[in-house]
Amino acid sequence: MKFIVSSTYLLKQLQVLGGVINSSNTLPILDNFLFDIQQNKLVVSASDLETTMSATLDIESDNEGSVAIPAKLLLDTLKTFPEQPLTFVVEENNTVEISSNHGKYALAYADGNEFPKSVSLEDPSATKMAGHILATAINKTIFAAGNDDLRPVMSGVFFQFSTEGLTFVATDAHKLVKYTREDVTASQTAEFIMPKKPLNLLKGILAASEEDVTIEYNDSNAKFTFENTVLICRLIDGKYPNYEAVIPKENPNKLNIQRTQFLSSVRRVSIFSNKTTHQIRLKIAGAELNISAEDIDYSNKAEERLTCDYQGDDMQIGFNSRFLVEMLNNLTSDDVQLEMSMPNRAGILTPVDGLDAGEQVTMLVMPVMLNS
Amino acid sequence: MPNDLPIRKIIHVDMDAFYASVEQMDFPELKGKPLAVGGSETRGVVSAASYEARKFGVKSAMSGVLAKKLCPELLFVRTRFDRYKEISAKIRKIFNEYTDLVEPLSLDEAYLDVTENKKGNPSASLIAEEIRSRIYKEVGLTASAGISINKFIAKVASDYNKPNGQKTVNPEDVLDFLEALDIRKFYGIGKVTAEKMYQKGIYTGLDLKSKSLEYLQQHFGKSGSYYYHVVRGIHNSEVKPNRIRKSLAAERTFNENLSSEIFMMERLEHIAEEVSRRLKKSKVAGKTVTLKIKYSDFTLQTRSKTLPYFVNDAAIILETAKELLYQEKMTNSVRLLGISLSNLNTEKKTKTKVEKPIDVQLEFKF
Numbered sequence: 001m002k003f004i005v006s007s008t009y010l011l012k013q014l015q016v017l018g019g020v021i022n023s024s025n026t027l028p029i030l031d032n033f034l035f036d037i038q039q040n041k042l043v044v045s046a047s048d049l050e051t052t053m054s055a056t057l058d059i060e061s062d063n064e065g066s067v068a069i070p071a072k073l074l075l076d077t078l079k080t081f082p083e084q085p086l087t088f089v090v091e092e093n094n095t096v097e098i099s100s101n102h103g104k105y106a107l108a109y110a111d112g113n114e115f116p117k118s119v120s121l122e123d124p125s126a127t128k129m130a131g132h133i134l135a136t137a138i139n140k141t142i143f144a145a146g147n148d149d150l151r152p153v154m155s156g157v158f159f160q161f162s163t164e165g166l167t168f169v170a171t172d173a174h175k176l177v178k179y180t181r182e183d184v185t186a187s188q189t190a191e192f193i194m195p196k197k198p199l200n201l202l203k204g205i206l207a208a209s210e211e212d213v214t215i216e217y218n219d220s221n222a223k224f225t226f227e228n229t230v231l232i233c234r235l236i237d238g239k240y241p242n243y244e245a246v247i248p249k250e251n252p253n254k255l256n257i258q259r260t261q262f263l264s265s266v267r268r269v270s271i272f273s274n275k276t277t278h279q280i281r282l283k284i285a286g287a288e289l290n291i292s293a294e295d296i297d298y299s300n301k302a303e304e305r306l307t308c309d310y311q312g313d314d315m316q317i318g319f320n321s322r323f324l325v326e327m328l329n330n331l332t333s334d335d336v337q338l339e340m341s342m343p344n345r346a347g348i349l350t351p352v353d354g355l356d357a358g359e360q361v362t363m364l365v366m367p368v369m370l371n372s
Numbered sequence: 373m374p375n376d377l378p379i380r381k382i383i384h385v386d387m388d389a390f391y392a393s394v395e396q397m398d399f400p401e402l403k404g405k406p407l408a409v410g411g412s413e414t415r416g417v418v419s420a421a422s423y424e425a426r427k428f429g430v431k432s433a434m435s436g437v438l439a440k441k442l443c444p445e446l447l448f449v450r451t452r453f454d455r456y457k458e459i460s461a462k463i464r465k466i467f468n469e470y471t472d473l474v475e476p477l478s479l480d481e482a483y484l485d486v487t488e489n490k491k492g493n494p495s496a497s498l499i500a501e502e503i504r505s506r507i508y509k510e511v512g513l514t515a516s517a518g519i520s521i522n523k524f525i526a527k528v529a530s531d532y533n534k535p536n537g538q539k540t541v542n543p544e545d546v547l548d549f550l551e552a553l554d555i556r557k558f559y560g561i562g563k564v565t566a567e568k569m570y571q572k573g574i575y576t577g578l579d580l581k582s583k584s585l586e587y588l589q590q591h592f593g594k595s596g597s598y599y600y601h602v603v604r605g606i607h608n609s610e611v612k613p614n615r616i617r618k619s620l621a622a623e624r625t626f627n628e629n630l631s632s633e634i635f636m637m638e639r640l641e642h643i644a645e646e647v648s649r650r651l652k653k654s655k656v657a658g659k660t661v662t663l664k665i666k667y668s669d670f671t672l673q674t675r676s677k678t679l680p681y682f683v684n685d686a687a688i689i690l691e692t693a694k695e696l697l698y699q700e701k702m703t704n705s706v707r708l709l710g711i712s713l714s715n716l717n718t719e720k721k722t723k724t725k726v727e728k729p730i731d732v733q734l735e736f737k738f
Binding site (some may be wrong): 176242243277368 | 736
C-alpha cells in the first residue's frame with residue numbers, strides 16, 4: 001500500500017490535528033495519528049478519547065487500509081521539508097517508509113484498528129453558522145470559564161440555542177460573560193456545555209474562516225463540521241447554573257467611560273495593589289472616577305482620577321483588578337458602560353459601540369467587599 | 373495628664389517570694405530558714421529564694437553552686453508546681469471577685485484593671501489593701517501591690533514597699549515618680565540596656581526624658597519609642613484577661629558539662645520531645661525555633677531559625693535544633709541546652725483579626 005501527498009499540505013493539517021493530542025497519554029496508541037487511506041483520499045485523525053478531530057486530504061493512492069503513525073516523529077520530520085511530494089509506503093514489517101527528494105525514512109506503525117473509534121452521534125439536531133461567528137463567541141466567553149474540578153459544569157462554555165438566537169455563557173462564579181447572537185437561530189431549543197479544550201482548538205482554526213460550520217449535537221456529544229474537518233467531542237455532563245438569576249435587574253448607577261483609558265488606569269493602579277487579592281477601589285462622585293489601590297504589607301499605594309460620564313449616587317466599590325483587565329481587554333469598543341447597584345452586588349460591563357447587528361455582550365463581575 | 377484616655381486604675385499584685393513562702397507554709401520546719409526552691413548545691417538553678425536567703429544575696433535564676441557559696445546555710449527543696457498552681461488559682465478567684473479584667477503574668481503576679489470594679493469601690497488603694505488582707509487570711513501568704521494609672525507604673529510601684537506592702541502612685545504624682553526613678557527600676561530595662569543607658573549618661577527617669585524620640589530610637593531601636601512614652605506616663609497597654617502565649621520552651625541543665633555535640637544530640641532529642649509535648653498540649657504550633665546554649669562559663673548564646681510553616685512535631689523541631697547546633701562551633705563546654713518555639717499561631721490569629729482587614733471576593737449565588 002502506498003500514497004503520495006504534498007509535504008506542506010500534510011504538515012498544515014497535522015499541525016492543526018496535533019492540538020488534540022495530550023502530551024502524556026495513558027493509552028500509548030493516542031500518541032499516534034490515525035491514517036485511514038481510501039481511494040485517492042486520506043482521513044487523518046487525532047484523539048484524546050474526549051475529543052477526536054479528523055481532516056480529509058486529497059492524495060494519490062493505490063490501495064485502502066489504515067495505520068497509526070507516531071505523531072511527534074512525523075511532525076518533526078515534516079517540519080524540515082521544503083514543499084515537495086512525499087511517497088508513503090506501508091511495508092509488511094510494520095514500518096512506514098517515507099521517500100523524499102533527500103532520502104528515505106522508516107517509522108514503526110501500529111495497526112489502525114487499535115485506534116479508538118470516534119463516536120457516531122445518534123439522532124442529532126443541527127445548526128449552521130459562519131465560522132468566524134462561532135470563533136468570536138468562543139473568544140468572548142472562554143476566558144471567563146472556571147478551572148474548578150469540583151464544579152466541572154463551570155469549566156466549560158454553556159451553549160444555549162433557540163429559535164430566537166444563540167447564547168453563549170461562561171462563568172467561574174466571580175465573573176460571567178453572556179454573548180448573544182440574534183442574527184443566527186436554531187431550528188429548535190437546545191442546551192449543552194462544551195469543554196474548553198475543543199473550543200480552544202476551534203477558536204484557532206475558525207478565526208478567519210468565512211465558511212459555515214455545522215454543529216450537530218445530542219445529550220452527550222457535539223460534532224463540528226467545516227471545510228474538510230470534523231471535530232467530535234464529549235459534552236460536560238451536568239446542569240448549568242441559573243445565570244440569569246444573578247444578573248441584577250435594577251442598576252441605577254451608570255458609568256460611561258472610554259475603554260482604553262479606563263483599562264490603562266486600572267492596569268497601572270493595580271501594580272500597587274495587594275499581590276494576592278489584586279484589589280482596587282473605584283470611588284465615583286459627580287463626573288470623577290477615582291481609582292486607587294494599596295498594598296499595606298509593602299506600603300505601596302496608587303491613585304488616579306479620571307473624568308467620566310456618571311449618573312447615579314456617589315459610590316465606592318472594590319474589584320479584583322485582574323478581572324476588570326481581562327474583561328476590558330476582551331472588549332473592542334471605544335466606550336464601555338459599567339452599571340452598578342450596590343457595593344456588594346455584581347457590576348455589569350457592556351460595550352457602548354462597535355457591535356454587529358444582533359450581537360450582544362454582557363459581562364458581570366462580582367466585587368470585593370471593602371472593609372473600610 | 374499626657375493621656376487623652378480616661379484615667380485608669382491598675383493594680384499590680386505580686387506575691388512575696390511565692391514558691392519559697394508556699395514551702396515554708398506547708399512545711400513549718402522551714403520557716404525562718406534560708407530556703408531555695410529548685411536547683412541543688414551542685415547543679416541547677418534556683419527558681420525562688422525565701423527572704424531569709426535573699427539577705428545573703430541569693431536570687432532567683434542564680435546557679436545552685438553560687439547560691440550555696442553565698443549562703444552556706446541554704447536549704448534546697450524541690451519545686452512542686454502543682455501545689456503552686458493550686459494556690460495561684462485560689463488567689464485568682466479572689467481577684468475575680470473584684471474584676472474580670474485580670475491579666476496573670478505568671479503564677480504569682482497579675483495586673484488588675486479596677487477602673488470599674490464589681491464592688492463599686494472608687495479607691496484602688498483600698499481595693500488593693502482588701503485583696504492583700506484577703507489573700508493573707510484565705511491563703512496564708514503575703515502579697516505586695518502597686519497601684520497607678522497604667523501597667524508599667526503599677527508594676528514598678530509594687531516593688532517599692534515589698535514585702536507585704538503597697539504603693540500608690542496618684543495621677544498627679546506620676547511624672548515626678550518617673551523622673552526620680554532609677555533607670556534600672558524601669559520595667560523592660562534589664563542589665564544590658566541599663567549599662568548602655570549609663571554610658572549615655574542616663575541614670576534616672578529625668579535623664580531619659582531629656583532625650584528625643586529620634587535619639588532613643590536610633591540607639592535602642594524599637595524599644596526607644598517605648599522608653600520615650602513610658603517615661604512620660606504613657607503606656608496604653610490594656611489589661612488583657614486572656615494573655616496570649618508568645619513562646620513555649622523547654623530546657624535542661626546537665627549534671628556534667630558536655631563538650632561533644634554527639635552527647636548533646638541525645639539530650640536535645642529529649643528537649644525537643646518535651647517542647648513538642650507542651651505545644652501539643654496547648655494546641656499551638658510555632659514557626660521560629662530558638663536554640664539556647666549556656667556555656668560552663670555561664671555565657672549565654674541563642675541561635676534561631678524561622679521556618680516557612682508552623683510546626684509542633686518533635687522530629688522537625690529536633691531537625692531544626694540540630695541544624696542550629698552545628699551552625700557554629702561551640703566555644704566552651706555546655707551546661708544547659710534549651711529549645712523554644714515562638715511566632716506561635718495563636719499570635720497570628722488575633723493579629724490578623726485586629727490589624728488587617730480581610731477583603732472578601734464575593735461570588736455569584738448560584
